[in-house]
Amino acid sequence: MRKRRFIFAIVLLFMATGLPAQEGPLRKEDPKGVAADHVIQQFAAREKDFRSAWEKYIYREDIKVQTLDGDTPDGEFRLVYDVTFNDQGKRAQQVVFAPSSTLQRIGLSSEDYEQFENVVPFSLTSDELPKYQILYVGQQKEDELDTYVFDVAPKQILKGQHYFQGRIWVDQKDLQIVLTRGKIVPETRDPKGKKQENLFPDYTTYREQVDGQYWFPTYARADDTLHFAPKYGGDVHIRSTIKFTNYRRFGSDVKIQYGGKEIEKAPNGQKPDQKPPR
Numbered sequence: 001m002r003k004r005r006f007i008f009a010i011v012l013l014f015m016a017t018g019l020p021a022q023e024g025p026l027r028k029e030d031p032k033g034v035a036a037d038h039v040i041q042q043f044a045a046r047e048k049d050f051r052s053a054w055e056k057y058i059y060r061e062d063i064k065v066q067t068l069d070g071d072t073p074d075g076e077f078r079l080v081y082d083v084t085f086n087d088q089g090k091r092a093q094q095v096v097f098a099p100s101s102t103l104q105r106i107g108l109s110s111e112d113y114e115q116f117e118n119v120v121p122f123s124l125t126s127d128e129l130p131k132y133q134i135l136y137v138g139q140q141k142e143d144e145l146d147t148y149v150f151d152v153a154p155k156q157i158l159k160g161q162h163y164f165q166g167r168i169w170v171d172q173k174d175l176q177i178v179l180t181r182g183k184i185v186p187e188t189r190d191p192k193g194k195k196q197e198n199l200f201p202d203y204t205t206y207r208e209q210v211d212g213q214y215w216f217p218t219y220a221r222a223d224d225t226l227h228f229a230p231k232y233g234g235d236v237h238i239r240s241t242i243k244f245t246n247y248r249r250f251g252s253d254v255k256i257q258y259g260g261k262e263i264e265k266a267p268n269g270q271k272p273d274q275k276p277p278r
Contacts, residue, residue: 024141031148031172036136039148040129043175048125050176050214055091057216058084060246063116067105068237075103085250105236106226109198114162115184120203120242121217122164122180124152131155131163139172142179146172157186166202176215180205191229199226201238210247217244 031039062080066073080097101108124132135151147169154163166182181204188198201224207215220242225235 022141022143026138026140026149028138031136031139036148039136039170039175040134040150041126043148043170043177044124044126044129046175047123047177048127050216051123051125053211053214054121054123054216056250057210057247058082058250059244059248060096061116062243062245063240064242065103065108065238065240067103068239073239075101075105077101077103077108082246105233106238111162111184111198112200115200115203116242119162119164119182119184120205120220121244122168122182122205123177124164124168137167140169142169145169145178147178148172152182154185162186171215174215176207178207178215189229197228197232199228201226201240203240203242205242211249216247219243 030036060080060082063078065077067075078097078099078101079095081093081095084092084094086092124134131154133153133155137149137151140147140149150168150170151166152168153165157163162184163186164180164182165185166180168177168182169179170176171178181202183200183202185200187200188196190197201222203220203222205217205220208218210216210218220240222238222240225237227235
């Protein structure tokens with residue numbers, strides 16, 4: 001099993017400095033020994049496996065959205081919740097921190113929450129392929145990973161449906177998405193200011209190899225300007241971060257370490273008889 005540190009290193013750099021990760025030039029060359037369409041089919045199948053695995057994990061999602069006046073925040077929304085499972089084994093959300101929002105120049109819509117939950121941790125599975133036009137654009141070095149790069153957009157937009165539009169980076173060895181950059185579509189625009197607008201920032205989302213097999217979303221960041229009609233206040237600078245932490249597989253066995261050795265769990269909550277070596 002290969003040890004992969006790409007995403008962890010990028011996240012630390014991004015969180016500490018806000019600077020982009022080490023990214024090589026985009027090379028407009030075809031994949032070697034395989035057709036781009038075959039790569040798409042392969043990574044979409046892997047993404048379906050990832051999605052199935054990810055939906056069996058519990059984790060914490062920490063969302064922060066700020067509006068800025070220059071470089072100074074003048075409003076903030078914060079929400080922290082745990083994704084858990086209820087008694088019927090269905091995924092549920094338990095809010096752990098939700099202070100009152102101080103956002104004044106924007107409001108969050110139901111589509112914003114959908115972006116937080118489903119579009120930021122975007123996965124392009126084989127079931128979703130028919131909905132999207134996928135264009136191979138080349139290869140690129142992302143930190144230590146060699147990746148294939150694809151542009152993704154919906155083939156058509158059906159009423160009441162929302163989609164991802166942007167760019168994805170697929171690891172050439174694991175054939176899984178390791179990086180996405182995009183947003184939810186469609187947006188609602190009205191330059192005449194006759195109806196409420198609904199605009200969304202671009203999020204760059206990084207994944208980390210959490211379980212040694214699949215790449216899970218761990219950190220997302222948006223720093224964008226939303227161009228609202230003058231009636232709605234004009235341009236608004238948005239900065240947002242979303243963190244996915246404390247991943248644990250639901251219902252997995254817990255291994256207990258005592259004195260540096262793995263032991264069986266003692267019955268009835270009693271302390272184990274084994275004593276740590278001196």
